[in-house]
Amino acid sequence: MDLTRIRAIDPWSWTVPLSPGESRHEVKLYGSRELLETMDDKVLEQITNVARLPGLVGAAMTMPDAHWGYGFPIGGVAAFDPDLGGIISAGGVGFDISCGIRCLRTDLTLRDIAPHMKRLADGLFRDIPAGVGEGGQIRLDVAQLDRVLAGGARWAVEQGYGEATDLEYVEENGCASGAVPATVSALSKKRQLGEMGTLGSGNHYLEVQWVERIVDQEAARAFGLFEGQIVISIHCGSRGLGHQIGTEYLVSLAKAAGRLGITLPDRELACAPINSDEGQAYLGAMHAATNCALANRQILAHLARRVFAHQFPGHRLETLFDVSHNTCKVEWHEVEGRRRLLYVHRKGATRAFGPGHPALPQRYREVGQPVIIGGSMGTGSYILGGTAESEARAYSSASHGAGRAMSRHAALKRWQGRELLKDLETRGVLVRTRSMRGAAEEAPGAYKDVERVAEATERAGLARRVAVLRPKVCVKG
Amino acid sequence: MPFRYFAHDADVGVVGAGATLEQAFVAGAEAAFSLITRLDEVQPRERLELDFEEADVELAFVTWINLLLGHAQENGLVLGKFELERDGDHWHGRAWGEPWSAGMERGVDVKGATLTMLSVAPVDSGWEARCVVDV
Numbered sequence: 001m002d003l004t005r006i007r008a009i010d011p012w013s014w015t016v017p018l019s020p021g022e023s024r025h026e027v028k029l030y031g032s033r034e035l036l037e038t039m040d041d042k043v044l045e046q047i048t049n050v051a052r053l054p055g056l057v058g059a060a061m062t063m064p065d066a067h068w069g070y071g072f073p074i075g076g077v078a079a080f081d082p083d084l085g086g087i088i089s090a091g092g093v094g095f096d097i098s099c100g101i102r103c104l105r106t107d108l109t110l111r112d113i114a115p116h117m118k119r120l121a122d123g124l125f126r127d128i129p130a131g132v133g134e135g136g137q138i139r140l141d142v143a144q145l146d147r148v149l150a151g152g153a154r155w156a157v158e159q160g161y162g163e164a165t166d167l168e169y170v171e172e173n174g175c176a177s178g179a180v181p182a183t184v185s186a187l188s189k190k191r192q193l194g195e196m197g198t199l200g201s202g203n204h205y206l207e208v209q210w211v212e213r214i215v216d217q218e219a220a221r222a223f224g225l226f227e228g229q230i231v232i233s234i235h236c237g238s239r240g241l242g243h244q245i246g247t248e249y250l251v252s253l254a255k256a257a258g259r260l261g262i263t264l265p266d267r268e269l270a271c272a273p274i275n276s277d278e279g280q281a282y283l284g285a286m287h288a289a290t291n292c293a294l295a296n297r298q299i300l301a302h303l304a305r306r307v308f309a310h311q312f313p314g315h316r317l318e319t320l321f322d323v324s325h326n327t328c329k330v331e332w333h334e335v336e337g338r339r340r341l342l343y344v345h346r347k348g349a350t351r352a353f354g355p356g357h358p359a360l361p362q363r364y365r366e367v368g369q370p371v372i373i374g375g376s377m378g379t380g381s382y383i384l385g386g387t388a389e390s391e392a393r394a395y396s397s398a399s400h401g402a403g404r405a406m407s408r409h410a411a412l413k414r415w416q417g418r419e420l421l422k423d424l425e426t427r428g429v430l431v432r433t434r435s436m437r438g439a440a441e442e443a444p445g446a447y448k449d450v451e452r453v454a455e456a457t458e459r460a461g462l463a464r465r466v467a468v469l470r471p472k473v474c475v476k477g
Numbered sequence: 478m479p480f481r482y483f484a485h486d487a488d489v490g491v492v493g494a495g496a497t498l499e500q501a502f503v504a505g506a507e508a509a510f511s512l513i514t515r516l517d518e519v520q521p522r523e524r525l526e527l528d529f530e531e532a533d534v535e536l537a538f539v540t541w542i543n544l545l546l547g548h549a550q551e552n553g554l555v556l557g558k559f560e561l562e563r564d565g566d567h568w569h570g571r572a573w574g575e576p577w578s579a580g581m582e583r584g585v586d587v588k589g590a591t592l593t594m595l596s597v598a599p600v601d602s603g604w605e606a607r608c609v610v611d612v
Contacts, residue, residue: 040486042486067486067487068485068486068487069486069487069593070488070591070592070593070609070611071591071592071593074486074487091591091592094611095588095589095591095611096588096611131583131586132513132514132583132584132585132586133513133514133555133577133581133583134577135553187547187548187551188547190551191547191550191551194553195550200586201583201585201586201612202585202586202588202612203487240547240550243546243588243589243611244543244547244589246588246589246611247539247543247546247547247588247589247590248543250539250589250591250592251536251539251540251543251592254536254592255536267592267595268591268592268593268595270592404486404487407484407485407486407489408485408487408488408489408585408612409482409483409484409485409489410484434583435582435583435584435585437582437583437584437585438583438584438585441585477586
């Protein structure tokens with residue numbers, strides 16, 4: 001990114017000065033100079049365009065892991081007020097609606113699993129459907145799928161996938177309100193009938209990780225984390241159903257914008273007023289897709305538990321937290337001394353409620369929400385805790401991943417999948433995948449340094465570091 | 478090869494070129510599906526037919542790719558061959574492929590075609606259609 005176009009507010013937050021005659025809301029970019037230097041100029045262009053959308057409240061923001069997306073940048077956060085003509089944008093949510101991370105904590109340690117790593121990797125790879133073209137073991141009809149779309153993770157628990165206590169640690173207790181299955185097209189539903197309980201491909205994964213270091217002892221105690229502990233992270237979303245909803249509404253909202261009198265700075269920012277028929281239809285479908293994603297991660301957690309129960313009988317896998325990072329959530333926020341109900345788009349950004357927030361489970365109420373920054377398969381991930389100051393800075397939002405530093409195209413030219421996997425194995429990380437191309441595209445070197453992203457997230461006041469996780473087994477989509 | 482790619486941070490840009498608009502769209506579909514598997518290894522055992530109405534040629538390109546992706550997954554198929562005809566605003570497409578099998582190369586799942594870097598335009602040799610696909 002051309003840093004001459006932006007101005008530092010402090011070493012960890014930046015703004016974009018208005019050009020003469022320019023009219024738009026403020027733009028805030030969070031991150032270090034080093035991280036911003038590596039970002040594509042398109043990130044700046046895209047978030048500046050978001051700042052011109054109607055009904056925006058406060059600034060349009062990017063998180064420290066931002067990169068070039070479609071319409072919104074990935075790592076983009078923007079809140080809209082429906083009473084001010086605020087909009088809902090399909091590109092501001094993403095095609096993989098409610099993609100997120102479910103983190104499970106175990107009472108196992110690295111020492112417990114170390115002698116059984118290969119068997120564990122093979123067992124997880126056998127039982128977790130992963131990769132393009134891999135269907136799940138569950139086959140639903142449309143009526144059953146409608147119940148998934150209405151019920152989310154609660155539906156999954158009712159069907160025997162997991163435990164009722166899981167739901168306390170899933171956003172919105174596992175079920176997004178406002179889902180309207182009737183606004184989901186027949187094709188979207190048909191795509192999903194054989195897809196429940198599948199991981200998908202691309203950057204999706206199931207990882208067995210160990211807690212290398214605790215940074216914040218108090219929060220770690222609340223989160224049930226300790227050094228040497230094994231945790232499991234599952235990164236995936238709403239699969240074919242979400243993708244189909246995203247693609248259909250992207251086109252229909254692009255057409256609606258002109259008809260509804262919204263002047264778009266760029267067509268890819270396809271959107272409609274929240275208080276329009278088109279906007280309400282998308283919201284109903286988006287919440288339904290959110291429930292699909294929550295149910296999907298609940299089923300995958302159940303499948304992972306089954307593998308662990310077989311290989312390590314007597315040990316428990318408890319849900320630490322499940323948080324989505326491709327969403328638009330309806331939330332109350334205090335803006336200029338007034339509580340307002342806002343539609344907060346987080347495209348590749350994680351909700352990060354601070355201590356005391358009423359939506360948090362009692363166990364985490366004093367320390368803030370667990371925030372998960374998923375890194376690459378060879379480096380590591382972070383668990384952070386929400387902070388009070390993040391509310392004023394970014395509507396309680398934080399980074400969601402390491403963020404790509406290199407295009408998939410460039411990564412394919414630089415790495416070979418098989419060699420990469422061998423190299424990772426020599427470094428103690430067992431990767432199982434059906435796609436060598438996918439492995440090369442997801443090479444650790446294609447991502448930003450997760451340490452720098454986590455540090456910037458903390459220094460910018462968005463969330464604070466609690467624990468450092470290192471991968472041991474990765475089932476890659 | 479009538480298709481190629483361009484770089485995008487997290488996703489992939491696809492470009493289809495052809496003597497006609499329809500051929501450029503077919504090449505764009507080949508670009509998208511080549512991310513999923515090797516097209517020359519896909520046997521044309523089953524055929525899909527799809528129809529749609531779209532006056533805007535850029536949105537038609539996005540809709541064409543997205544319908545192919547949607548119907549392929551609905552039917553559990555991987556597609557390798559495509560045809561497209563246009564009659565005014567009406568588009569009629571055909572695609573051939575087969576169910577996924579164990580020996581097939583697995584690339585990445587293409588979630589959908591986006592409006593990012595979307596353009597459909599005449600070039601010296603005919604037509605070129607491009608956009609970023611989300612993977």
